[in-house]
Amino acid sequence: MPKATPPPLFPYNYPENPTLPRLKSLFANPITYTSATMKAWQYTSANGVLEKNLYLNENAAQPSQALAESDVLVEVISMGLNPADYKLAEMGCVAKVMIRTPATPGLDFSGRVVSTGSAMDSLKIGDAVFGRLDPTQHGTLGQFIIARYDGCALLPDGVEPDQGAAVGTAGLTAYQTIVPNVKAGDRVFINGGSGGTGTFGIQIAKAMGCHVTVSCSTGKASLCRELGADEVIDYTTTNISQKLKENGQIYSIVVDNVGTSPSDLYKAADDFLLPQGKFVHVGGAASLESARIVAKRLLLPGVLGGGKRKFEVYSTKNKHDDLVQIGQWMMEGKVKAIIDQVFEFGDALKAIERLKGGRNAGKIIVHIT
Incomplete structure (x- = not known):
């Protein structure tokens, strides 16, 4: 895993903003890495329903591939669930061809940058970010992900991590x-x-x-x-x-x-x-x-x-400029994510069950960090 230097204690200029208690507390301590493992919800079988196949691995392998020039390694703070998260993981042989196992579901995220590719100059270590992954082995129901520039943007001032995690797909x-x-x-x-x-x-x-x-x-x-x-x-x-x-x-x-x-x-x-x-x-x-x-x-x-x-x-495409514009509207108060319910990391199975029930009004969020 690429080395990272500790980020600034709080990367934005609003430490007294009372609407951002969670983001402030998350950035109160620098990141330190002492192992190559992480916590993640994983599955190895794509047969049957995801809830039956998903298990919590406290010592899952972190993404180990070298970062491409425009990639960033992100510690996930919150993730937003989508129907695609379980549909893809329940596609049997098709899922196995598309994604290596053990795999972690999840596309949408907010988090903070812990390492950057060699050509990345617009996102820096310690930046709060939000975005979306394409389907991958290391999804956002895990502690660390690798995000491409197209699917990642700065989390605007005043926007909570849960709001950012709800944007993505x-x-x-x-x-x-x-x-x-x-x-x-x-x-x-x-x-x-x-x-x-x-x-x-x-x-x-x-x-x-x-x-x-x-x-x-x-x-x-x-x-x-x-x-x-x-x-x-x-x-x-x-x-x-x-x-x-x-x-x-x-x-x-x-x-x-x-x-x-x-x-x-x-x-x-x-x-x-x-x-x-x-x-x-x-x-x-x-x-x-x-x-x-x-x-x-x-x-x-x-x-x-x-x-x-x-x-x-229509098929969703990751586009950096689109994320930036959505973020701008959120900062201006023109757009907000409607969040149906928030779950803690250990209750991820309940979150998926809530999504599958089809009665949610808005997004379902899971706290990762």
């Missing part, structure tokens, strides 16, 4: 599906407004000056309105597709975070998306039904009953 997905496709005054429809991606999406669309319509359940409607949604469609009482048709061809983009419900949403978009509008498919369970719906949306021509609007299946 959900924040980048919301940003990249909305920002390149809208301008001020456009109308956006977000299917699934109360989850991690949806809550970021509402705020990012509002930061861009858009009118926002979302779908959610009755119990989460107030949350979506508080975040800035101009119109909320309650899917438990209202036919989403019909309601949007009644609104007319006014929307510039649809971001479908649900993926499978309503199943006719893409075809119905002919009647509520502008002719030049785009339908972006984000969500959906890893199932045959989900695959069938995506295939139909992609392949069925309009003349045979398919949708006519531009259709895109």
Whole structure:
């Protein structure tokens, strides 16, 4: 493991800020390394559910590969869970081909830099950072990770580590599906407004000056309105597709975070998306039904009953500048992470069970350090 010198006691200029007690305490002591091991939740089998395969290893091997020029070694403070964390680890033979075991799940993180690659000049030892990993053997449910520059940015002044850890996948997905496709005054429809991606999406669309319509359940409607949604469609009482048709061809983009419900949403978009509008498919369970719906949306021509609007299946990409902009909005108070529940490191299994239950409003965070 690359050597690290102790970071400054507290890298920012707000040691008296009462909203940052945890970050202040974490930076109160310099990092010291006396072994090549770390604590990490790991799995060796990708068959069955992750909760049954995951175990706590107090002496797991730290990432040992040499840092590339633009890499940073990060001690994780907090991590944010995503459905991809368990979906990938439950893919059987596919998972084993993609990721070596024993493996640690987790993509999203906040932490502090403990070592840098030779060409890294924008991030320094001791910096507080946040970001996202691509799927890897050493995920963020472990104490140390190697992050690439594209997936890592400075944690802005005044932003708590838990807030930073919640950004990663959900924040980048919301940003990249909305920002390149809208301008001020456009109308956006977000299917699934109360989850991690949806809550970021509402705020990012509002930061861009858009009118926002979302779908959610009755119990989460107030949350979506508080975040800035101009119109909320309650899917438990209202036919989403019909309601949007009644609104007319006014929307510039649809971001479908649900993926499978309503199943006719893409075809119905002919009647509520502008002719030049785009339908972006984000969500959906890893199932045959989900695959069938995506295939139909992609392949069925309009003349045979398919949708006519531009259709895109989205995949999240790590991009440093996007993280920086999200961080800037967070520092300005325009965007915040909605955190459903926070778990301590020893309760990681409970955190995954909470995520799988599907009742969370916002992100689920696990404290690592």
